[in-house]
Amino acid sequence: MLIAPGQRLINSHKPATDFGTVGGPVRNAAGKLVMLTCYHCVFMDKMKWDEFTPNPIYAGVSIAQNGVFNEAAAVERCFRDDDVDAAMIHAQPGNTIDPSIPIFGKTNGLIALSDDDRGTWLRKYGATTQDTYGQFLGFTPMLGFRYETETSIHYLHNLIRIGTPTGKPFSEKGDSGSFVLNGANQVAGIIVMGDGTYSYAIQATLLESRLTLQFQI
Amino acid sequence: MSPDALNLLYTIVTILFILSMISERISNLIKLKTNHLKLKRVSPSGEKDRERGIMWLAIISGCIVALFSGADFFTLIEKGKLVTYADLIKEKDLSFLIPKTLIGIFLSGVFISLGSKFWHDMLDIVLQVANLKKSLAEQQAQAVAPDKSIDVLKNKLVQKTETVLPKLKQLKDFAGYDVFIIDGILTLHLKFFNQLPGAEEQKWYKDYFSGDNVEFNLTNLHR
Numbered sequence: 461m462l463i464a465p466g467q468r469l470i471n472s473h474k475p476a477t478d479f480g481t482v483g484g485p486v487r488n489a490a491g492k493l494v495m496l497t498c499y500h501c502v503f504m505d506k507m508k509w510d511e512f513t514p515n516p517i518y519a520g521v522s523i524a525q526n527g528v529f530n531e532a533a534a535v536e537r538c539f540r541d542d543d544v545d546a547a548m549i550h551a552q553p554g555n556t557i558d559p560s561i562p563i564f565g566k567t568n569g570l571i572a573l574s575d576d577d578r579g580t581w582l583r584k585y586g587a588t589t590q591d592t593y594g595q596f597l598g599f600t601p602m603l604g605f606r607y608e609t610e611t612s613i614h615y616l617h618n619l620i621r622i623g624t625p626t627g628k629p630f631s632e633k634g635d636s637g638s639f640v641l642n643g644a645n646q647v648a649g650i651i652v653m654g655d656g657t658y659s660y661a662i663q664a665t666l667l668e669s670r671l672t673l674q675f676q677i
Numbered sequence: 678m679s680p681d682a683l684n685l686l687y688t689i690v691t692i693l694f695i696l697s698m699i700s701e702r703i704s705n706l707i708k709l710k711t712n713h714l715k716l717k718r719v720s721p722s723g724e725k726d727r728e729r730g731i732m733w734l735a736i737i738s739g740c741i742v743a744l745f746s747g748a749d750f751f752t753l754i755e756k757g758k759l760v761t762y763a764d765l766i767k768e769k770d771l772s773f774l775i776p777k778t779l780i781g782i783f784l785s786g787v788f789i790s791l792g793s794k795f796w797h798d799m800l801d802i803v804l805q806v807a808n809l810k811k812s813l814a815e816q817q818a819q820a821v822a823p824d825k826s827i828d829v830l831k832n833k834l835v836q837k838t839e840t841v842l843p844k845l846k847q848l849k850d851f852a853g854y855d856v857f858i859i860d861g862i863l864t865l866h867l868k869f870f871n872q873l874p875g876a877e878e879q880k881w882y883k884d885y886f887s888g889d890n891v892e893f894n895l896t897n898l899h900r
Contacts, residue, residue: 500900575828601835602842603853603868605900613870615846615853633899653900
């Protein structure tokens with residue numbers, strides 16, 4: 461099976477309705493091509509995470525192809541703190557990774573957005589809303605959400621806020637994990653949450669440092 | 678025109694302005710000592726001859742000033758400076774004697790003879806262009822550069838919010854906060870899932886953030 465950005469993905473032990481998006485390709489610490497998505501997209505409360513290295517029994521990830529989920533990948537490493545919620549998944553034997561994002565093509569490293577970049581046009585390809593375009597509106601200091609079965613709220617800091625001039629959402633439920641790109645296909649971040657008006661993404665620079673990965677493929 | 682080119686032009690015009698003032702003084706002195714140039718003629722043809730004489734006097738005076746000051750026009754437009762004979766003689770460089778240099782000195786002489794008023798006006802124009810260019814560059818910089826002061830205010834508001842963050846996190850369903858900048862006005866949005874805090878709690882935070890715009894919002898954040 462070909463694992464491509466924009467496909468629906470889910471922890472194999474979770475209901476198929478609670479899916480996220482295969483974000484895009486990155487290189488792990490060993491230089492191997494893996495896919496990046498959000499931690500909460502592959503999170504499973506029974507995973508018994510040990511320092512974010514998943515229990516192999518619950519690390520299986522199913523990818524949707526033609527509306528049918530098949531286990532084709534596994535969580536390799538994940539990370540969650542005050543800034544980051546992300547996981548790297550690798551292809552299981554017999555499956556391959558397609559690094560090209562539909563419509564946009566291959567990524568071209570990362571871009572560190574700053575306040576000076578407000579107004580920059582961004583785009584993403586997600587499993588729910590496919591290709592959408594929006595503008596970088598600034599950084600959101602702190603927003604949070606509850607993980608499945610958890611009662612406390614996990615807050616993330618310094619999120620990229622994206623809005624659209626039309627008011628149509630840049631991302632919706634299920635788009636989490638999608639790569640947010642600028643016009644030069646540089647990765648600005650990955651979608652982590654949204655509220656119908658704005659979408660929020662984790663900064664690519666933070667992902668690179670926390671997960672020891674490279675966006676330059 | 679690049680800033681360097683404008684600076685060079687400014688230097689050339691300034692040098693020619695100063696030299697033209699010196700040349701004018703010299704030609705005036707000669708004119709006052711020469712009767713057929715000093716006194717106006719009655720006949721138009723005679724007056725024409727006098728004017729022609731003054732013109733040639735100005736050119737010759739200009740050329741002499743250019744020669745003694747080392748104002749080779751080609752060196753001026755190339756390097757924006759005068760030829761220093763002493764240095765050239767010291768270095769046994771006699772290139773200033775070549776025809777090109779002499780032509781350059783003659784050209785400078787002709788330009789110097791245009792008079793100090795001409796070069797003063799020219800200097801005014803160059804300065805006006807430089808000022809216009811500077812003001813345009815400043816306007817462009819202001820248009821392109823984002824308003825940094827609003828970011829400073831935003832950071833202050835974020836810091837103020839961080840101070841009471843442990844208290845905010847104790848509020849039921851506190852989802853986080855955001856700072857919006859709309860038309861240069863900052864508004865702090867305190868976001869909540871399902872329900873907003875009670876009136877008393879809202880009042881406490883409104884008092885704490887007095888002077889800042891604060892809104893309490895319900896959010897339907899999804900992951």
